[in-house]
Amino acid sequence: MNLISSHSNPKIKLARLLRQRKYRQETGLALVEGIHHVGQAVEAAATPEARLVIITIFYSPDLLTSEYATGLIEQQSQLGVPCLATSRSVFENIADKENPQGILAIVRPQQPSLAQLSAANFPWGVALVAAQDPGNIGTILRTIDAVSASGLLLLDGCADPYHPSSVRASMGVIFWYPVIQTSFAEFAGWSEQNGYHLYGTSAHGSTDYRQISRYPRPLILLLGSEREGLSDAHIARCQGVIRLPMRGRVSSLNLAVAAGVLLYEMMAR
Amino acid sequence: MNLISSHSNPKIKLARLLRQRKYRQETGLALVEGIHHVGQAVEAAATPEARLVIITIFYSPDLLTSEYATGLIEQQSQLGVPCLATSRSVFENIADKENPQGILAIVRPQQPSLAQLSAANFPWGVALVAAQDPGNIGTILRTIDAVSASGLLLLDGCADPYHPSSVRASMGVIFWYPVIQTSFAEFAGWSEQNGYHLYGTSAHGSTDYRQISRYPRPLILLLGSEREGLSDAHIARCQGVIRLPMRGRVSSLNLAVAAGVLLYEMMAR
Numbered sequence: 190m191n192l193i194s195s196h197s198n199p200k201i202k203l204a205r206l207l208r209q210r211k212y213r214q215e216t217g218l219a220l221v222e223g224i225h226h227v228g229q230a231v232e233a234a235a236t237p238e239a240r241l242v243i244i245t246i247f248y249s250p251d252l253l254t255s256e257y258a259t260g261l262i263e264q265q266s267q268l269g270v271p272c273l274a275t276s277r278s279v280f281e282n283i284a285d286k287e288n289p290q291g292i293l294a295i296v297r298p299q300q301p302s303l304a305q306l307s308a309a310n311f312p313w314g315v316a317l318v319a320a321q322d323p324g325n326i327g328t329i330l331r332t333i334d335a336v337s338a339s340g341l342l343l344l345d346g347c348a349d350p351y352h353p354s355s356v357r358a359s360m361g362v363i364f365w366y367p368v369i370q371t372s373f374a375e376f377a378g379w380s381e382q383n384g385y386h387l388y389g390t391s392a393h394g395s396t397d398y399r400q401i402s403r404y405p406r407p408l409i410l411l412l413g414s415e416r417e418g419l420s421d422a423h424i425a426r427c428q429g430v431i432r433l434p435m436r437g438r439v440s441s442l443n444l445a446v447a448a449g450v451l452l453y454e455m456m457a458r
Numbered sequence: 459m460n461l462i463s464s465h466s467n468p469k470i471k472l473a474r475l476l477r478q479r480k481y482r483q484e485t486g487l488a489l490v491e492g493i494h495h496v497g498q499a500v501e502a503a504a505t506p507e508a509r510l511v512i513i514t515i516f517y518s519p520d521l522l523t524s525e526y527a528t529g530l531i532e533q534q535s536q537l538g539v540p541c542l543a544t545s546r547s548v549f550e551n552i553a554d555k556e557n558p559q560g561i562l563a564i565v566r567p568q569q570p571s572l573a574q575l576s577a578a579n580f581p582w583g584v585a586l587v588a589a590q591d592p593g594n595i596g597t598i599l600r601t602i603d604a605v606s607a608s609g610l611l612l613l614d615g616c617a618d619p620y621h622p623s624s625v626r627a628s629m630g631v632i633f634w635y636p637v638i639q640t641s642f643a644e645f646a647g648w649s650e651q652n653g654y655h656l657y658g659t660s661a662h663g664s665t666d667y668r669q670i671s672r673y674p675r676p677l678i679l680l681l682g683s684e685r686e687g688l689s690d691a692h693i694a695r696c697q698g699v700i701r702l703p704m705r706g707r708v709s710s711l712n713l714a715v716a717a718g719v720l721l722y723e724m725m726a727r
Contacts, residue, residue, distance in 0.1 A: 336706075362706070365707065437606055443597045443601070445715055446715055453702070
């Protein structure tokens, strides 16, 4: 077997650069790491609904002992995906984590543009403004799947949904659902054109979220950043401004928890 | 000003050892780091409801530039709390984070025993079995505050609620609420003796959580670990077994999101 053992191999260099968000954005590529997540990506990529293509798989035979994972590599090789064996040292150099499991994929997310979404194919979803924690983004994707909502819109400089913490928290949901990064201005125009009902959240919202007897579709739940919430300008675009009762000392919930409570309520109404 | 510049100073050694859970358990002490969290701990400690005492504050004058924080140190010194200035190098050695803010406190959590809790002072709360993610534990505490529940019981080897990720996610709630670590067996005896209604969650639960018209008090929401959920033995102790509808590919929610959805429902009923 030919092992890539040079740290300056161009493919290794690319994988290393993709650790940085800047290069992910420039190239439209992302990394997926670890047996479980590469497995989820491969499973998704085999279906017509997939939101990604597998470009290259790297693995370190020294590190990778799982039979499931070696089977995955064999199968992907047969399907024509380049599966490149590397030395342990090269693998550790491109891996994000300490104690890497020895498998990593470069993938190309395939996401629609905002213009391709409408009430017909995106009846309800979540839009986040400037959310900073990739774990929250992934966790909200996991809940979007649970309530069978349509997808996630990331507005005005949210954290990268392909950050390893987001991919992990999403349990692979990111490989299946529309996740679109755009500006609030573009979003506001699109949602108006397509007749969406926007529900924003605010500690000062006029209506308790349970007082809404029906959340009409098409529907977007709009949530602000962890630190600042929504601005008055965001709120001004909403048809409804709802609040979660807060009975304690702390004035807000964790963003993913707030999204969860509201999405479960919206699912039921 | 006398700066501690020796890494082998016994107080510095203690602070460093408290990074390890083993020493936190042996000594009954914990660490709180950063301006915001030390501020929350100090604020809580000044009240009769506080669940902690401030033992020592360490700070690095080189690193600590915030006026709020220097005011905090002055005030605590006047109250008799030892506030020890250290060299930058010593501080970086005891700090958990890269780029530390330059302030850290050793605190003694003051938690009741399980036997001290009853329906009168603990009408409803959450019990977690073997939850492994300290971020989830802190996030659930933050939600417990939001719904004005009574506190958190950590059963059978949960992660440390005083882990920095938990303290951070709790937004300081851990300094105010009962957080008790015990075994499932002890918990089961206590809850039966005190007439608690236990509601467990399971993907195979017989009842949708919204079908319960009233969650009677005293009430405990029992949740299993992130990976394994509740066992049959846990479920057997519950008066009710509820499920959250799961309409997607993934079979469960993030633990803190599941707790959030259920606690908001329980608050309302």
